Amino acid sequence: MTPAEEWSRRLDRSLIELGVEPAEARRLTEDSHEEARGAGADPSELYGPAAAYAVRLAQAVRTPQPRLSTMPAGEVVLRLSGVSKRYGRHTVFDNVSLTLRAGEVAAVVGANGCGKSTLLKICCGTTAPSGGVVERTARIGYAPQQGGVSGFLTPAEHFRLFGAVHGMGRRKAVSTGNQLCRRLGWRPRSGLSAARLSGGTQQKLNVVLSELNSPDLILLDEPYQGFDQDSYLDFWDQVLKWRDAGAGVLVVTHLLQDLERVDHLVELHRSEDQ
Numbered sequence: 001m002t003p004a005e006e007w008s009r010r011l012d013r014s015l016i017e018l019g020v021e022p023a024e025a026r027r028l029t030e031d032s033h034e035e036a037r038g039a040g041a042d043p044s045e046l047y048g049p050a051a052a053y054a055v056r057l058a059q060a061v062r063t064p065q066p067r068l069s070t071m072p073a074g075e076v077v078l079r080l081s082g083v084s085k086r087y088g089r090h091t092v093f094d095n096v097s098l099t100l101r102a103g104e105v106a107a108v109v110g111a112n113g114c115g116k117s118t119l120l121k122i123c124c125g126t127t128a129p130s131g132g133v134v135e136r137t138a139r140i141g142y143a144p145q146q147g148g149v150s151g152f153l154t155p156a157e158h159f160r161l162f163g164a165v166h167g168m169g170r171r172k173a174v175s176t177g178n179q180l181c182r183r184l185g186w187r188p189r190s191g192l193s194a195a196r197l198s199g200g201t202q203q204k205l206n207v208v209l210s211e212l213n214s215p216d217l218i219l220l221d222e223p224y225q226g227f228d229q230d231s232y233l234d235f236w237d238q239v240l241k242w243r244d245a246g247a248g249v250l251v252v253t254h255l256l257q258d259l260e261r262v263d264h265l266v267e268l269h270r271s272e273d274q
């Protein structure tokens, strides 16, 4: 038995001793083993002693929703007041207002080209508005429509990179990232670069990166393009969990059935000069 196998055997046994169901213990053990392989490290290097890691994992399993926003319920996480955007003489949208509070979900809808992605970029601060005022909380997560992941990095490398930006340790970033992936029904395979993932799976990685730091405000630009039906349901389940955990969620969507689940609707209209 290799040291890594011995560590996994100890982890599995410790989890069961701590009251975790044997099937769940096996799944957690396999996931940890895979994560360590993906990181090219011995599991004891990555997670420390198996018995101590089992205590942390067992606690995480018993906590149904580990992510809890730091915002008091009802606190404003995003306020748009009369926001407009122009490119040259072309007005994309005008006078958009929204108050989004912790524990609420808002949808942005509208035809192609009416400015949904532009509005999200304004909300996260990468594009400046032409007019109006944007107020937002400090801790935000953003899943852009395109370009959210790097094709040459593996999921674990993404977690380490994004985690470092948020001041997370390598181990914590990778184990949190993998845990969030599982909630979307995906178990990343070690060593596989993002370019080799399907389009829908790349989108799952994009969504997971947006929530890695437990943000108070999550901005998602059509995040489920390419998701199959089960992944789509997992995604909405996750949106509702974020909301219940106290985050504010702003999501661009084209799907009418999503609108039943939201607290606010921002409807953008194609401007006449298009």
Ligand SMILES: Nc1ncnc2c1ncn2[C@@H]1O[C@H](COP(=O)(O)OP(=O)(O)OP(=O)(O)O)[C@@H](O)[C@H]1O
Binding pocket: 087, 092, 110, 111, 112, 113, 114, 115, 116, 117, 118, 119
């Ligand atoms: N950097 C830019 N410079 C000039 N025009 C831009 C720029 N970015 C976006 N636009 C224009 O702003 C308008 C809104 O674009 P945007 O991508 O926000 O629309 P959208 O509603 O998200 O579209 P889709 O539904 O197709 O994703 C489009 O007419 C687009 O060409």
